[in-house]
Structures are given as C-alpha cells and as structure tokens.
Amino acid sequence: MSQKPSRPKARLPRGFRDREAGEIAAERTLIETIRRVYESYGFSPLETPAFEYTDALGKFLPDVDRPNEGVFSLKDDDEQWLSLRYDLTAPLARYVAENFQTLPKPFRRYQVGPVWRNEKPGPGRFREFTQFDADTVGSNSPAADAELLMMVCDALEALGLKRGEYVVKVNSRKLLDGVLQAANVEPARRGAVLRAIDKFDRLGEGGVRALLGEGRKDESGDFTKGAGLNNEQITSIMTLFAGAGAIAELDQNLAEDIAAIQALASRSGYAEDRITFDAGIIRGLEYYTGPVFEAQLRFPVTNEAGETVVFGSVAGGGRYDDLVARFTGQQVPATGISIGVSRLLAALRSRGLTGKDQPLIVVLAMGDTARSFAAARELRAAGFRAEAYVGTKKVPDQLKYADKHGAALVVMEGDDERAGGKIAIKDLKRGAEVAKTVETRAEWVGARAAQETVERDRLVEKVRDILAPKA
RNA sequence: GCAGGCGUAGCUCAGCUGGUUAGAGCGCCGGAUUGUGGAUCCGGAGGUCGGUGGUUCGACCCCACCCGCCUGUACCA
Numbered sequence: 376m377s378q379k380p381s382r383p384k385a386r387l388p389r390g391f392r393d394r395e396a397g398e399i400a401a402e403r404t405l406i407e408t409i410r411r412v413y414e415s416y417g418f419s420p421l422e423t424p425a426f427e428y429t430d431a432l433g434k435f436l437p438d439v440d441r442p443n444e445g446v447f448s449l450k451d452d453d454e455q456w457l458s459l460r461y462d463l464t465a466p467l468a469r470y471v472a473e474n475f476q477t478l479p480k481p482f483r484r485y486q487v488g489p490v491w492r493n494e495k496p497g498p499g500r501f502r503e504f505t506q507f508d509a510d511t512v513g514s515n516s517p518a519a520d521a522e523l524l525m526m527v528c529d530a531l532e533a534l535g536l537k538r539g540e541y542v543v544k545v546n547s548r549k550l551l552d553g554v555l556q557a558a559n560v561e562p563a564r565r566g567a568v569l570r571a572i573d574k575f576d577r578l579g580e581g582g583v584r585a586l587l588g589e590g591r592k593d594e595s596g597d598f599t600k601g602a603g604l605n606n607e608q609i610t611s612i613m614t615l616f617a618g619a620g621a622i623a624e625l626d627q628n629l630a631e632d633i634a635a636i637q638a639l640a641s642r643s644g645y646a647e648d649r650i651t652f653d654a655g656i657i658r659g660l661e662y663y664t665g666p667v668f669e670a671q672l673r674f675p676v677t678n679e680a681g682e683t684v685v686f687g688s689v690a691g692g693g694r695y696d697d698l699v700a701r702f703t704g705q706q707v708p709a710t711g712i713s714i715g716v717s718r719l720l721a722a723l724r725s726r727g728l729t730g731k732d733q734p735l736i737v738v739l740a741m742g743d744t745a746r747s748f749a750a751a752r753e754l755r756a757a758g759f760r761a762e763a764y765v766g767t768k769k770v771p772d773q774l775k776y777a778d779k780h781g782a783a784l785v786v787m788e789g790d791d792e793r794a795g796g797k798i799a800i801k802d803l804k805r806g807a808e809v810a811k812t813v814e815t816r817a818e819w820v821g822a823r824a825a826q827e828t829v830e831r832d833r834l835v836e837k838v839r840d841i842l843a844p845k846a
Numbered sequence: 847g848c849a850g851g852c853g854u855a856g857c858u859c860a861g862c863u864g865g866u867u868a869g870a871g872c873g874c875c876g877g878a879u880u881g882u883g884g885a886u887c888c889g890g891a892g893g894u895c896g897g898u899g900g901u902u903c904g905a906c907c908c909c910a911c912c913c914g915c916c917u918g919u920a921c922c923a
Contacts (some may be wrong), residue, residue: 389914390917433923458848462923465923495921497918498916499915526888570921591919592919593848593919594917594919595850595919596849596850597847597918597919597920598848598849599920633870659922661922662923739881755905769881771879771881773883775883776883778884785909789881790881791881799882806882807885813871813884813885815885816879816885817879818877820882821882822884825884
C-alpha cells in the first residue's frame, strides 16, 4: 500500500536548456541592440506563431517514411498536422502570401524568436534556439542584398565588434554551378560536392579533398563515402579556393550579382575588409537561388572546455526567389539574413558582453514586516531594485540568501535601529573583502563588517551615495 | 542514421581477480552561535548501483538485449 511512488527524474529533454538571469540579461541587450539598428533602417517588426501547418512550412507530412524528419510535429484535433517552425523564413513566406495585396513592396521586416529543430544536438547546437532575421521581399535588386549585408555590419559594430573582428562573406549559387559545370561534375553529384566544399572551415583542404574523392575516416574511425570525383576534377574545384583573385578568372556573367553587391557596398563605405567574396560559402542546398551570405567572427573564443577556437559563422542567408511562389504561383523575389542569436551571444559573452543588471537591495525581515515592505517600496520609488525578504529564516540565513541572490546591499531595521529612529545598511561586497582577514567567529560576528547606521529618513540618500559609481 | 565511449546520492566521482550492512567530497537540513554573510566542528536526511533477462552458492562488478547520456561523423530548411 505504502509503496514508494516512482518519482520522475528531474531532467531536461536533450538539446533543450534552462537559461538563467545572467544569460537572459546579456541576450536582452544583444537583441535590443540589433533591433535598434534594424529599426533605424526602416525595417518593421513581425511576429508569427510558433506553430504552423506542416505543409505551409514546406515539410513532408510526418508519416510512415519520414516521421518528424527534422521538425517537431503533432496532429491537431481536426486531424491536421502542425509543426513548430524550424526557421523564420518559411513563416514569412506564408505571411507574405497570405497578405500579399496589402503589404508595401518591397516589404522589409525583421523578426526575432525561438525556432525548433528535431535533430541530434551537439556542442553549441540545440533543438531550441533563437534567430534574428531581416528579410526584404519583393525586390530583385542587388540593392536589397547589399542593404542587408551593410545592416548586419552595423549591427555587429553596435554590439562592440571592431573592424577586422568580423567579415561578411558573399558567394553565389550560380557561380558555384558554373564552376561545377566547368569541372564536368555530373548533376547527380552536385549535392555531395557542395556539401564537401561546405566543410572547408572544419576539415581543411585535406578533408575536403578526401570527401570530394573516395571519402574520409573520422576520429572515431567511421568512414564517410566521398563524392567520387577524379583528381583532375578535384584540383579544378580546389583552385577556386586558391586565392582572392579567383573570381576574376571566372565567367563574369556568373559573378555579376556578387559584383553588383560588392560595388554597391564598397561605394557606401563597406569595403572588402567587411564584405567580401568567398567561394567556400554554401549555406545548405534547398531554397537559395542566387547570392548566399555568411557573417563570420575572426577572433579566437575560449569555449566551455577551455579550448581556443575560431568561432566562425554567426549569421547566414541569401536570396530565395521561389519561396512565396509555393503558395501563390507567382514568383516573388526575396532575400534575407538570419543572425544566430545564441551563437553570437556565446561568442560575445566570452569577451565580456553582459547585460548590466541594476544592483539589488534586500531588506531583511526583522520583526516588523510592514516596515521592511515600506523600506523596500521607498527604495523602489527612488528607482532602485529592492526586495523585502519574504521567507521565514532568521537573520544569518537571510544574509546568506542575500549573498546567494547577488544582492549588493542589505538593509536592516531591527529593534535597536527602530528604537533610535535609525536603519542599518550593509555593503555585501565590501563585507566579503573584510571577511578574508577575519580569523575567529567572535571577531566576524562582532565586526558588523562594512555596515553603517543612518537616520531612518536618510535611507534613500545613503543608498544612493553607496551605489554611486566611483569616479 | 553510423562509429566510439560512458551510466553508482541533488552534483562530481571512488568501489579490489564477483563475497554479504555501497563510500567520499561538495551541496542540503539541524546544532555549536536570541540580530550579522566567511572559516571551523558535531549530527542528520538522501541510493530500485540506468532497465530487463542470464551465468553463479553469491552480481555494482561477468554475458546478452534494451534505454539514456557524451564525443565524432552523416543529414541540416
């Protein structure tokens, strides 16, 4: 009868994370900074729901042969399949198709929010993450592409990145196809070849050559089959990476969109040190039809394992002229770029970008809760972040609580203070310094470290004084 | 999906060639200390040893299968 109930294990689904105060604050400043830049360009915000009809996202229905293929799906009670959005571009296409007549064209919008992918998570890769997208729908002009790239540069600089710490790279699908054609790559092998080239960053020239040819073994000894090209074809493709001048040797028609974007950017003050051609940029295979972009960080970052790595891509995008046509039958040119907020945040936090929380003040409960509420309310009215302790513990534990909660100051108004019309303010950070030199408990307890007692009606004034930035 | 590694307390881990009451540190709770954070000391709670089956007199330990986690790789809008 009194069997021990089987308790659920407190655990998170893999690939999902809890995010705590520090990270939330940092992400908030990051998002607000980008938002400010994008709005200053005249982009309008848009929000769409987490769920869409699966077919509207352009996925196959998750039934027998393709169960959930990469997306989280469920059947609604009307038997229709719903999926969590896996990016912000597919919902945008749906929105544009649904509201086409009333939208100004070009329609320029930004959207930030979480997206979900039902894939195997890895280091720095999650099944729920935040993207910050900007897209221009209804213009096939390179001006639309160039504007997005410049805007991303501005956003990165607004976040404190210096020239040379980031670069926005541009490539073109047309150009890649031209190169493959010139190397006599059969169309059936196009995908495998592009995927191999895409791994240049991670695997280097040797790894890419192996994947273009027979294949390669990974660190666990597992073998990956290659694209099966011959040496001549491999060499021909690899010369593309030989130098920055490679583009000049290619058919100018294939490269004209890149050239136009670069010319516009450079005449607007965004030279090759910021927006540049790179033949190694692939960006997936599915829907891009023209130029593709990727923003990369160039400074080393220390990861959780303490290793120094070059962080790489923090944003990507490109031109997709067929997405809206899926709904309307009408071709609508569109281009967009998406910032991986979580990735960018991880990179910037390692260099000290943190959201600045206002210091917290905790008013201890010492006999008269209404009075501690009053003190906290007074501090809040003066613009401080202040809380009155609402637990049931005694003073030593309340101080521990304040410590753990990251409070800067503690306010105490006990019987002694109250009797004299006074109130005590303790500076926890200074107190922690003092504690280092203390040997015995009696000494520590008696010291009342870093604590001052002032007239009750000078509370706000004194707090302001203590928290004032030291000049 | 494929390959390799690993599952013991809330967390990090120890546990002899299989031997009977499964341990430590940290954290948590209580006390030494009616109202002052740290340090120290004492006490306490907390475990289906990932699961199932097998081998054995006996399994945390060996075997099989399953599940989960980690790493690499593949796929990735």
